[in-house]
Amino acid sequence: LNQMEAEQYSQKCPILPENKRGKVLFRLLKATDKKCYFLCPDLKINKVPQSTNLVRLKWVETPRRVLLIKKPRDDKILKVAKEISKWLVTQKVEVLVEPIVKRTELANEPSVKAYTDEDAGKLEEIVDFVVCLGGDGTLLWLSNLFKKSVPPVISFAMGSLGFLTPFPATSYEHYLKQTLRGGFYLTLRSRLHITIERRGTANRKKGRRPTTGAVASSSSSNTSSSSHITKLRGKFETIAENNGKEQLKKKKRPHRRSKGSTIPEGPTPQHPELPVDDDNVDAVAAAAAAALAASIGKSDDANTVDDAKAAAPSEAAQRSVLRASITGDHLYSSSQFTKAQPESSNATNEYFTALNEVIVDNAKNSSLTNLDCYSDGVFTTKCQADGLIVATPTGSTAYSLSAGGSMVHPQVPGILFTPVCPHSLSFRPIIFPDTSKISIKVSDDARVFHEVAFDGKNRQKLYKGDQVHISMSSWPVPAVCRVSETDDWFNGVRSLLHWNQRPSQKRMKEKNDPRIQEMKQK
Numbered sequence: 001l002n003q004m005e006a007e008q009y010s011q012k013c014p015i016l017p018e019n020k021r022g023k024v025l026f027r028l029l030k031a032t033d034k035k036c037y038f039l040c041p042d043l044k045i046n047k048v049p050q051s052t053n054l055v056r057l058k059w060v061e062t063p064r065r066v067l068l069i070k071k072p073r074d075d076k077i078l079k080v081a082k083e084i085s086k087w088l089v090t091q092k093v094e095v096l097v098e099p100i101v102k103r104t105e106l107a108n109e110p111s112v113k114a115y116t117d118e119d120a121g122k123l124e125e126i127v128d129f130v131v132c133l134g135g136d137g138t139l140l141w142l143s144n145l146f147k148k149s150v151p152p153v154i155s156f157a158m159g160s161l162g163f164l165t166p167f168p169a170t171s172y173e174h175y176l177k178q179t180l181r182g183g184f185y186l187t188l189r190s191r192l193h194i195t196i197e198r199r200g201t202a203n204r205k206k207g208r209r210p211t212t213g214a215v216a217s218s219s220s221s222n223t224s225s226s227s228h229i230t231k232l233r234g235k236f237e238t239i240a241e242n243n244g245k246e247q248l249k250k251k252k253r254p255h256r257r258s259k260g261s262t263i264p265e266g267p268t269p270q271h272p273e274l275p276v277d278d279d280n281v282d283a284v285a286a287a288a289a290a291a292l293a294a295s296i297g298k299s300d301d302a303n304t305v306d307d308a309k310a311a312a313p314s315e316a317a318q319r320s321v322l323r324a325s326i327t328g329d330h331l332y333s334s335s336q337f338t339k340a341q342p343e344s345s346n347a348t349n350e351y352f353t354a355l356n357e358v359i360v361d362n363a364k365n366s367s368l369t370n371l372d373c374y375s376d377g378v379f380t381t382k383c384q385a386d387g388l389i390v391a392t393p394t395g396s397t398a399y400s401l402s403a404g405g406s407m408v409h410p411q412v413p414g415i416l417f418t419p420v421c422p423h424s425l426s427f428r429p430i431i432f433p434d435t436s437k438i439s440i441k442v443s444d445d446a447r448v449f450h451e452v453a454f455d456g457k458n459r460q461k462l463y464k465g466d467q468v469h470i471s472m473s474s475w476p477v478p479a480v481c482r483v484s485e486t487d488d489w490f491n492g493v494r495s496l497l498h499w500n501q502r503p504s505q506k507r508m509k510e511k512n513d514p515r516i517q518e519m520k521q522k
Contacts, residue, residue: 054485055478057152059182063128065094067151068112069142070101071134077158078105080169081133085111087173091180096127124149129179129480133169135159136398140455143191143355143477152186154179154480163397163492164189166482175482185481187410187488189394190434193473194358194454196350199465354454355477356395358470360440360462361387361420363451368423370446374439375432382443385427387420390438390470397497399456405429407499410489415472438470 028045029036066088070081085095089111097106102114119126124146132142132155139155155165156172167175178184362369371383391400396408396416405418406429413434419427432438442450442462450462462468481488493499 055186067096067127067130069132071138077133127151136164139164148475150477152478166488186478187485188476190392190476191473192354193471194352195469197467352454356398356455357389357391359389360452365448367447370443372441372443375436385419385422389418391416434472440468442466
């Protein structure tokens, strides 16, 4: 705070007269992400519990445009979607759907329109609220359509479980009338904001050479040669992959030429016919490397050839990568790990959102994940497990719950941190405050590449040094409540997840029990 702001706060919280016989007076400075302010001194430090986070929406005008999202390839849902769209049109409400839905399922339905590609990036500016027909997965898909602000969402249960869809589709007219009138409660379902920072990105920001094995350009004049290098490396990997696939096919059965094919039978310079086994796999790798050198030598651009020779890995490294490609071996040494990593010296950060959870796992490899975890820049722990889940309170009843995490009420401001099958008996799930900035880094000791997924989709590969930064997004999904936030949540937990469901203990019959009569007589 500057001096002027400090004086303003001092006027609002004046210093009390000095109490010579009591405690020394003090002020409390409270800071949030938005502002800092002083708390008036009363010689006591206390904290007021947060009030119930009830949000109620009232329309200033009648809604004019609705986005209809439906589960695909379901005739029952398609029928209901047509009925709802026709009813909304009678209420003078325009109905928008996804272009693919309009083209494949509602092409003959004049009551709906498809939003344009231009409108796809600004749906939150033109849509008043969203009608969701399907299950929890449909709501997750809907969340992915809005990267920032999300309009109110009313979800009708037409899926398998429907924990996030409290409204029955049979009474859609009644609930849509209430929604058009306004005055309904909302559950602000928090989302996660995720940034993937590739290893080369951090090094570039700090002015260091990238550690990915790539040749960094020292001046802008080398930009074109760098692009040639990248292309040739891709060609190198393609030749290695094709060679491995071809040799495996030839090992299983002899080569056959299809009718009308002009491909010659037998060995070719690009794919020499050598049986692949542990004894001669190096020879096959060497032949593929020679084919690569021949393809480079045919280039008309002398600079390209020189750049390729400078950037290409050594012959031994080429054979190691080709051997892994041919044998399907995904375990590699530190140097091979670096060579197999995609070019990231020119990489940019990648951004994603998730309503349920972020999962970092071992990409179906047999080795454990090796992750260094940080909270607000402070090292927290090293995760050696099948995976790690970072979830929202909404996602606490999904994958995190199956992995042993706790169920968390949607009003709780927290981020769940749940390991999947950890290789330690003491590694237990914890909950961070929603203000935490969690970072997950693939350790330099990792044996295999990892993968990260967002709500089970958009899987991205992670290599050594890559980091995933996770924080709570400022843009929640406002879900329309059927009754209230707490009532809807506990109703779903009891009826759908069968939480603590068991027959009640029977009452003891005092009159017919001789033991009780004997005790009373004594």
